[in-house]
Amino acid sequence: xxxxxxDPDHKIDLDKNTCPNREQRANGTNxxxxxATQLIEDAKAxxxxxxxxxxxxxxxxxxxxxxxxxxxxxRDAAIIYHGPLGCSSSSLGYREIFRSVPPELGRPxxxxxxxxxxxxxxxxxxxxxxxxxxxAVLEAQKRYDPKAIFxxxxxxxxxxxxxxxxxxxxxxxxxxxxxxxxxxxxxRSRLVQTGYDAFWHGVLKYLVKKPEKIxxxxxxxxxxxxxxxxxxxxxxxxxxxxxxxxxxxPEFASVxxxxxxxxxxxxxxxxxxxxxxxxxxxxQEFDVPYFLYxxxxxxxxxxxxxxxxxxxxxxxxxxEALIKEENKIWAPKLKSIRERLLNYRGDGKRLEVLxxxxxxxxxxxxxxxxxxxxxxxxxxxxxxxxxxxxxIENMVEDIGDFDILVSTFQAAEQGHITRNRDPDITLTCPxxxxxxxxxxxxxxxxxxxxxxxxxxxxxxxAGAIAFGEFILQSLENKAFENTMKEKTADSYKDSxxxxxxxxxxxxRESSK
Amino acid sequence: xxxxxxxxxxxxxxxxxSTTTSNLSAALSDIGYTVMQVxxxxxxxxxxxxxxxxxxxxxxxxxxxxxxxxxxxxHEGYNGIFCVEAGGPEPGVGCAGRGIIAAIELLDNNGIIxxxxxxxxxxxxxxxxxxxxxxxxxxxxxxxxxYTVTSSDYMAIYAVNxxxxxxxxxxxxxxxxxxxxxxxxxxxxxxxxxxEDFSNKTDSEVIQYVPRSPTVTKCELEGKTTxxxxxxxxxxxxxxxLARKVINNQKKFIPKPFDVDALNDWGSTWVxxxxxxxxxxxxGIQDDGSGV
Numbered sequence: 051x052x053x054x055x056x057d058p059d060h061k062i063d064l065d066k067n068t069c070p071n072r073e074q075r076a077n078g079t080n081x082x083x084x085x086a087t088q089l090i091e092d093a094k095a096x097x098x099x100x101x102x103x104x105x106x107x108x109x110x111x112x113x114x115x116x117x118x119x120x121x122x123x124x125r126d127a128a129i130i131y132h133g134p135l136g137c138s139s140s141s142l143g144y145r146e147i148f149r150s151v152p153p154e155l156g157r158p159x160x161x162x163x164x165x166x167x168x169x170x171x172x173x174x175x176x177x178x179x180x181x182x183x184x185x186a187v188l189e190a191q192k193r194y195d196p197k198a199i200f201x202x203x204x205x206x207x208x209x210x211x212x213x214x215x216x217x218x219x220x221x222x223x224x225x226x227x228x229x230x231x232x233x234x235x236x237x238r239s240r241l242v243q244t245g246y247d248a249f250w251h252g253v254l255k256y257l258v259k260k261p262e263k264i265x266x267x268x269x270x271x272x273x274x275x276x277x278x279x280x281x282x283x284x285x286x287x288x289x290x291x292x293x294x295x296x297x298x299x300p301e302f303a304s305v306x307x308x309x310x311x312x313x314x315x316x317x318x319x320x321x322x323x324x325x326x327x328x329x330x331x332x333x334q335e336f337d338v339p340y341f342l343y344x345x346x347x348x349x350x351x352x353x354x355x356x357x358x359x360x361x362x363x364x365x366x367x368x369x370e371a372l373i374k375e376e377n378k379i380w381a382p383k384l385k386s387i388r389e390r391l392l393n394y395r396g397d398g399k400r401l402e403v404l405x406x407x408x409x410x411x412x413x414x415x416x417x418x419x420x421x422x423x424x425x426x427x428x429x430x431x432x433x434x435x436x437x438x439x440x441x442i443e444n445m446v447e448d449i450g451d452f453d454i455l456v457s458t459f460q461a462a463e464q465g466h467i468t469r470n471r472d473p474d475i476t477l478t479c480p481x482x483x484x485x486x487x488x489x490x491x492x493x494x495x496x497x498x499x500x501x502x503x504x505x506x507x508x509x510x511x512a513g514a515i516a517f518g519e520f521i522l523q524s525l526e527n528k529a530f531e532n533t534m535k536e537k538t539a540d541s542y543k544d545s546x547x548x549x550x551x552x553x554x555x556x557x558r559e560s561s562k
Numbered sequence: 563x564x565x566x567x568x569x570x571x572x573x574x575x576x577x578x579x580s581t582t583t584s585n586l587s588a589a590l591s592d593i594g595y596t597v598m599q600v601x602x603x604x605x606x607x608x609x610x611x612x613x614x615x616x617x618x619x620x621x622x623x624x625x626x627x628x629x630x631x632x633x634x635x636x637h638e639g640y641n642g643i644f645c646v647e648a649g650g651p652e653p654g655v656g657c658a659g660r661g662i663i664a665a666i667e668l669l670d671n672n673g674i675i676x677x678x679x680x681x682x683x684x685x686x687x688x689x690x691x692x693x694x695x696x697x698x699x700x701x702x703x704x705x706x707x708x709y710t711v712t713s714s715d716y717m718a719i720y721a722v723n724x725x726x727x728x729x730x731x732x733x734x735x736x737x738x739x740x741x742x743x744x745x746x747x748x749x750x751x752x753x754x755x756x757x758e759d760f761s762n763k764t765d766s767e768v769i770q771y772v773p774r775s776p777t778v779t780k781c782e783l784e785g786k787t788t789x790x791x792x793x794x795x796x797x798x799x800x801x802x803x804l805a806r807k808v809i810n811n812q813k814k815f816i817p818k819p820f821d822v823d824a825l826n827d828w829g830s831t832w833v834x835x836x837x838x839x840x841x842x843x844x845x846g847i848q849d850d851g852s853g854v
Contacts (some may be wrong), residue, residue: 213694
């Protein structure tokens with residue numbers, strides 16, 4: 051019996067209602083502990099798969115790992131949750147996440163949440179609720195007069211087998227807005243990336259229009275929530291200098307921006323794992339070129355990223371001039387940070403950094419750590435699939451092997467790994483810092499889109515410097531670590547750290 | 563290369579649906595078509611008689627094991643027929659409907675059917691369309707035609723009537739439409755007439771009558787279809803005729819199901835007729851009384 055062959059050029063099928071899940075499309079896994087080279091080999095052989103955990107503390111679901119808050123930002127659209135009330139609740143975090151971005155920095159003045167839930171009840175589950183869904187669509191049209199209505203499905207609608215497409219076909223002629231069903235029911239997949247694939251599937255299938263003209267100066271940039279508002283500004287600044295416009299999606303994009311994705315000169319990545327489905331789809335359906343590596347993190351990769359864009363937009367010369375100009379300003383600053391970090395220990399050895407890196411950040415961050423003069427012998431991604439295999443292979447060739455510890459952000463596992471590897475700097479996911487109590491540096495790997503502070507920049511030249519400064523700062527000032535250690539108890543008992551296996555609670559029998 | 567035809571066959575449990583489906587698959591395969599048969603019933607025995615009576619691992623078994631090895635779910639049966647069983651939970655637990663949804667999603671979204679590229683795909687689905695899951699093959703034209711197997715048993719026809727309600731419901735939103743009724747286990751003219759009358763009254767059509775035959779049971783016990791086990795029998799010819807009809811049938815009906823009371827009234831008149839018929843044939847009495 052042959053495992054599914056690794057096919058980096060697989061087609062996506064927009065005739066279907068939705069995408070395959072990441073487990074099936076790309077042999078995604080939620081647990082792995084080993085060398086990158088070994089993981090690459092296993093992934094190619096189709097050996098990676100998901101396992102159950104007997105202790106699982108932190109996770110998101112396909113619907114609610116920020117898909118909701120992000121779709122909510124599309125200003126001239128409305129969003130309908132077809133499920134019980136609770137499924138939609140995390141979208142209410144939308145205002146919390148984005149309100150600290152001042153409108154002066156480009157956050158739209160109109161900040162309302164165009165939000166409806168069908169609030170499914172017992173009888174809806176028993177009798178089906180497609181009429182309720184159709185009523186919600188009519189209500190959304192009446193209330194918000196949007197250009198698009200996104201229907202986000204839930205476990206409940208999925209389990210009862212609600213005929214979403216049937217309802218959409220019936221009600222679409224009655225409403226002006228384009229209805230976009232997104233099949234993001236939580237039970238579909240345990241890899242949250244499936245939700246984003248499902249979103250892009252809906253966008254590609256229902257919203258993106260045939261190009262009327264090619265906009266040679268338009269660059270599609272889809273990004274994760276973990277790239278901050280300043281990253282947006284930095285990318286806009288750089289591409290603006292050579293006369294290119296950025297089509298930022300999905301945060302605060304208009305429906306029209308989604309429709310004209312097909313007219314762009316290129317789709318450029320900030321995160322390959324997040325953008326892959328959209329990029330493939332735009333190429334396959336509308337011949338929009340794309341690349342998935344590198345992302346604009348660190349000066350070296352920012353320049354490589356700019357050059358790729360230059361190639362697809364016919365702006366090679368302008369980009370070279372831009373690189374020359376910017377490099378002159380920023381490279382000395384990076385050099386100074388690098389020297390300080392290289393000399394920090396005073397024993398000739400590099401500082402060791404351990405980061406909670408998503409799959410995309412593995413690719414962007416590890417070369418950047420190297421550029422900063424840090425040593426990063428391991429990364430802790432939330433999941434891993436075979437979509438980035440070639441790029442990660444190239445990277446290993448470039449900077450050498452390292453450990454990949456796929457842990458789905460399990461705080462207990464990460465705490466264990468952190469304690470045992472004892473790096474000089476630990477970079478956590480922004481919501482997990484409290485799980486680690488240590489004397490050495492601990493800080494967040496990244497802020498979220500809603501953080502408008504310049505020191506949270508990570509992309510481009512400004513980001514390469516701001517993040518370097520941020521790392522230095524985390525080494526200089528230990529007040530946070532000391533206070534945390536003194537005032538709060540450790541989250542886990544000593545016995546957890548004393549036993550040797552961070553993956554103790556992974557049920558190996560759960561997958562064969 | 564013909565355009566792929568996808569059909570679904572529904573019928574009440576025990577009515578001979580899987581037997582008919584497997585014989586149809588075997589007959590189509592003999593004619594020269596490549597066939598995929600997908601069993602959509604948690605008891606996963608649809609394709610047994612194509613596989614020497616032995617069950618195969620199901621799609622849900624594969625999903626449950628966490629494996630992405632899709633080759634585990636397709637098993638070749640008689641004459642190279644691709645056999646698939648959706649699978650599902652043990653009786654009394656879990657959600658069988660979700661099992662069907664998950665299995666069909668896996669087959670459909672991952673291009674597995676395209677990879678094997680059969681000329682015809684037959685979904686063999688548990689009869690009463692009890693929930694959304696069992697309606698999946700009807701919806702959005704996954705199957706372009708729906709067939710139903712029924713005997714003259716009132717409860718089997720009752721299930722057909724329910725299926726018609728399902729087809730009618732999804733007919734406005736691109737669902738699959740009725741290809742025809744297959745009358746099974748026919749022992750008498752009266753039984754045939756009953757099914758015929760039902761089809762007339764519901765604006766549908768009977769595509770084939772399959773007589774009751776011990777040959778079928780005999781072959782079944784040997785783990786074979788009649789096509790395989792007794793290819794020269796009259797019964798095998800009936801299945802081959804059915805296969806030819808199904809392949810050529812382009813008809814799509816939107817059936818008009820009875821409401822429950824009307825079906826009850828209709829049923830009682832027919833049940834009395836059939837009982838009378840049985841009495842006359844077993845006791846040698848003629849029902850018009852003239853010969854006594």
